[in-house]
Amino acid sequence: MDILDIADLHHIYRGHEGETIALAGVDLVVSEGEFVAVIGRNGSGKSTLAKHFNAILLPGGGRVLVAGLDTREEALLWSVRQMVGMVFQHPDNQIVATVVEEDVAFGPENLGVPTAEIIERVDASLRQVNMEDYRTHAPHLLSGGQKQRVAIAGILAMRPRLIVLDEATAMLDPIGRSEVMSTILRLNREEGMTAVLITHHMDEAVKANRVVVIDQGQVVLSGTPAEVFSQYKLLEALGLDVPVAAKLSILLAESGLPLPAHILTAEQLVDELCRLN
Amino acid sequence: MPIKLEQVDFVYAGGSPFERAALKGINLSFLDGEFVGIIGQTGSGKSTLVQMLNGLLKPTRGTVTVNGLVTTAKGVKLKSLRQEVGLVFQFAEYQLFAETVAADVAFGPENQGVPASEIAERVDQALLNVGLPLEIKERSPFELSGGQMRRVAIAGVLAMNPKVLILDEPTAGLDPRGRDEILSRIRELHRQRGITVILVSHSMEDVARLVDRLVVIHGGQIVYDATPREVFAHGSSLKTYGLGVPQATEVLGLLKAKGWAVPEVALTLDEARQAIVRAYQLRRELA
């Protein structure tokens, strides 16, 4: 089953200074259970694309099917939104309550989940993002990264089929970021939750099953992390990069070490280096 | 514009049930022309600390002295201080307000009384420094992508030519090239004009290659204040503080554990490359 089936999607913003073509014919299919990373330079169209996943924006051309449901059909809006949980760049815009646990409960309450189950879900989600100690705190008094984790917990509590994270880890410290990443990976692998992760961190994109590169409102590259990150020159031309370990391997190969291509992580690099002797 | 913090405590919502001590007994000085990094876990107090440096927040106890002015002194003029100490906020894009990008970036220098003839040039220069095309000037800042807004906000502070530039996680949300270009421009400004730069960052890579001095905060207290090379030699304690080491250092650590003769710390990829090549040659000679 394809959770997302997007064909020839166009989007034009009409601003006060004329038009901006944000999406210029995007084709993208995401199957249930996949973990897809989306990368692309600032302004390439990633957030615009994400907003089409749950009908915050509607196609200016082409179509978006969410589990087979066409987002243009108003009658389906509720079903579409229920399936797709979004975590955005800025957590302040999504925090609604004055106490953390109420904020996390807000989503499932709106979905009509029974109270006993809401309590369970709130507990579990806060634990998943390591914020259980803050359940009675005021979200607006938390620091940026803490708010981000609460926002993610709020989405997890709705148990969506697809979770979309638009740079949701941007404000987290290294440990916080890796906690969120392993949370998403666990949800994806163990609970089969489909995930789309928009990120500027190539080391996060490496963890996905598939990496999709957007530029000027189109998909310009799509493949496994190994396939995509072997295109060093192309990615650089697109304002992007390869993971740090990949870059170091390229440097070492240039210095004459006979390393194989497609090294993506520090662990892989160290294994390959040890194999050289 | 030297800045000095002495015995600084800061408490949010003091006396209420939500009271929170964000800084405890901070002693810290920033000298003219320094490039200092600040790292620390989410919630450790970094943003609170940097807001003390231009008088936006005032200490609950202790003193903050900026260029000889104590920020808590009676009748102290904080306005002029804020024009010399430029702060790019953590969520800087929230600070955008004008109708056009150009007007937004021009706001700071206009307030400083920079002559109109010079302002246009400052705006262009600042936009180029953050890698934005000049076509963007007449667009509304609210109709930009997240990363574009962030760049406009940084440009607004750069356009004021501050003597001290404080950046609170400036590169969150920027694409890889934007990240590199903006940080390189800031390093150039630091070198050419001798401005003091204070960079709060979650990127161990960035602070490792850029700063001369690295301050580590944990639970509102300073736990390290040393060179990056000294700080990153403490990988395991950094982990307990929610931090890490640059990947170049991490790779060396993993190799060392497997018996390779490599140093503990590499601040840049090039440094790691040289160390690994040397150790590799040594192993081949021994084999």
Ligand SMILES: Nc1ncnc2c1ncn2[C@@H]1O[C@H](COP(=O)(O)OP(=O)(O)OP(=O)(O)O)[C@@H](O)[C@H]1O
């Ligand atoms: N509300 C809006 N009104 C008009 N134009 C917009 C609006 N939002 C975005 N744009 C424009 O649409 C294009 C795509 O923006 P989008 O936010 O999708 O980019 P992005 O890939 O998410 O970028 P970033 O990495 O900076 O978050 C850009 O040219 C941007 O300036």
Ligand SMILES: Nc1ncnc2c1ncn2[C@@H]1O[C@H](COP(=O)(O)OP(=O)(O)O)[C@@H](O)[C@H]1O
């Ligand atoms: N406006 C505020 N009101 C109350 N508490 C706050 C406020 N801002 C931050 N805090 C608290 O102060 C501490 C330090 O926060 P902050 O300086 O934002 O940390 P950092 O920038 O290192 O993430 C945290 O415990 C945070 O929850």
Ligand SMILES: [Mg+2]
């Ligand atoms: Mg975006």
Ligand SMILES: [Mg+2]
């Ligand atoms: Mg902060």
